[in-house]
Each structure stands twice: as structure tokens, then as C-alpha cells.
Amino acid sequence: VCRDVCSDVVCDSLSHTLEVDLGHTNSPKPSVITPKFHFTAAEARQLLTELKLSSIRQLLTALLQPASTLARPTISQFHVGAVGMATSGDIYVGVNLEFLDMPLNHSVHAEQFLVANLRYHRETELSVVAVNAAPCGHCRQFLSELQCADNVEFLFGDPTGSYKLDQLLPMRFKPQDLLGNDPPPLLLSAQNLPLQFTPGVKEAIAERSTESLLFSKAAQLALQEAQESYCPYSNCPAGIALITTNGEVFGGGYMESCAYNPSMQVCCYCLNLVLLLSASIKCLLSPMWCSASRC
Numbered sequence: 001v002c003r004d005v006c007s008d009v010v011c012d013s014l015s016h017t018l019e020v021d022l023g024h025t026n027s028p029k030p031s032v033i034t035p036k037f038h039f040t041a042a043e044a045r046q047l048l049t050e051l052k053l054s055s056i057r058q059l060l061t062a063l064l065q066p067a068s069t070l071a072r073p074t075i076s077q078f079h080v081g082a083v084g085m086a087t088s089g090d091i092y093v094g095v096n097l098e099f100l101d102m103p104l105n106h107s108v109h110a111e112q113f114l115v116a117n118l119r120y121h122r123e124t125e126l127s128v129v130a131v132n133a134a135p136c137g138h139c140r141q142f143l144s145e146l147q148c149a150d151n152v153e154f155l156f157g158d159p160t161g162s163y164k165l166d167q168l169l170p171m172r173f174k175p176q177d178l179l180g181n182d183p184p185p186l187l188l189s190a191q192n193l194p195l196q197f198t199p200g201v202k203e204a205i206a207e208r209s210t211e212s213l214l215f216s217k218a219a220q221l222a223l224q225e226a227q228e229s230y231c232p233y234s235n236c237p238a239g240i241a242l243i244t245t246n247g248e249v250f251g252g253g254y255m256e257s258c259a260y261n262p263s264m265q266v267c268c269y270c271l272n273l274v275l276l277l278s279a280s281i282k283c284l285l286s287p288m289w290c291s292a293s294r295c
């Protein structure tokens, strides 16, 4: 984890191995559509034709069932899928993740997963999202953090049900309430925080990199994720990189909410990505912890 600290003297690195079981659950019946987390605009057009659908909204709704098979609700067994189209025309999927033996507040909601997926692909705007259950209050608040929050169309419930966030969470507490009427770029807008490793951390990374080149790669990725994290309230950026036993490196960055509690922790974000990108759902991970300071 790269955390911003205001002092020059920082840190320390340590690593250890932990076992994370993303778990198997009773999945809903398989669909004719192969479920996955990202469909390009071209794939979306092809699916529209194959499924004989007349609109993107119908396609997003049709993708909900296969999307929900990707969920890992190991505690609730309640599969949630959120399927959203970005303004690029690509379609992204989010699902709910629950972790056995961990506090419930470490769960990831499908809509948060979707935002993490959009961020990972450097999408800046969500235009419409279909969800197979009414978005909970936590997600309605978290989604109000998006730069494009007022424009997102939500589809759920009744087949014709189409809502804007102002209807789903009227008179809500907004980023502007803490940041003023001219806030910095909000969630999904590009973030570029001036962070760098402190000399002590650089040294520690160099030492560890003699054991494995992957360590250096993970360190750089953790720093980049911290630089791109969204933390206008705490001003405390954080990023994480995980190395899997397959030798893959995954990174994730912190995403805050003006209501604080719906913020998405870096560990949850990163586990999102492991599931998103890896065939393996049970990985041994070697987290690398270190610190960085502002340039």
C-alpha cells in the first residue's frame, strides 16, 4: 500500500502471504450468453443482432442474468449483477463479492465493482446501468460521487423502470457539501496526485527486487494506483499491488465517498480485479506494503 504521509521519513516494507478464498456459490442457471466482465462496443452490437434486440437498454437487461452468475455471494447467496454502458459504447459488468471470515463491511456491492471496472479501463463516464435488484442506499450514495452522477440512467424493477439519481436519492448529501460548489474532478475523472517513493522505500524496494523482479513491478503499480486514487476528503491516497502465485500482478486504488463509510478500500478493490482478470478464484497473494510521500 502506498499511503501519502506528510513527513519525509517513511516507512518500511514488509510482505507476507495470505490466502483469500473468493469462494464458490450456488450460481444461477447458466445463460446462453457467455458471462464476462467487459464487452466492447463491437461485441455489444453483435449481441444486439444475435439476440434480436432493438435497444442497448434491452441488451443491458438481457445481460443481467449471465452477469449475476459471476457474483461470489458466499454469505448471502444473493447474486447481484450491475451491467453498465460507458459513453465509449463498451459495456461493463459488476457483481457482488462477499468474503467468508471477514467483516460484512468488506463486501463489495455490484455497483461498486462496476465503478472499479470502469476505473480499471480508464472510462470516465457511465451513461446507463441495469441492476437486477434495487440499488441499496450505500450504492446510491457511492454513485453520487461520480462526476457524471446526475446523468446516469438506472434500469431496474419494472421492465420500463428508468430512474435518475435525483429520484433514487433525493436531497442527498453531495461531494459539493464538503468540497464547495467548485469541487476538484470527481470520481472517474482523471486523478494525478504528486506522489513518489521516499528514499528509504526506494532502497527497500531495490533490496526486495533482487529476490523477484515482480516485486519492483508491483511497487511501481502500487505507486501509480495511489497517484490515481480518488481521495478528496482525507487527502490520503492509497494504492495496492498484489502478486498472485501465477506470477500476475494486480493493482487497485482507493475511492472515497463524501459520506465516508461507502468508500471503497484498496484491498477490496484489488480483490475485485483478481476476480475480474484471473481465471483462478483462489490465489495466494503476496501484498507489498510501503509508503510514499508527496513530491
Ligand SMILES: [Zn+2]
Binding pocket: 109, 110, 111, 135, 136, 137, 138, 139, 140
Ligand atoms: Zn449496494
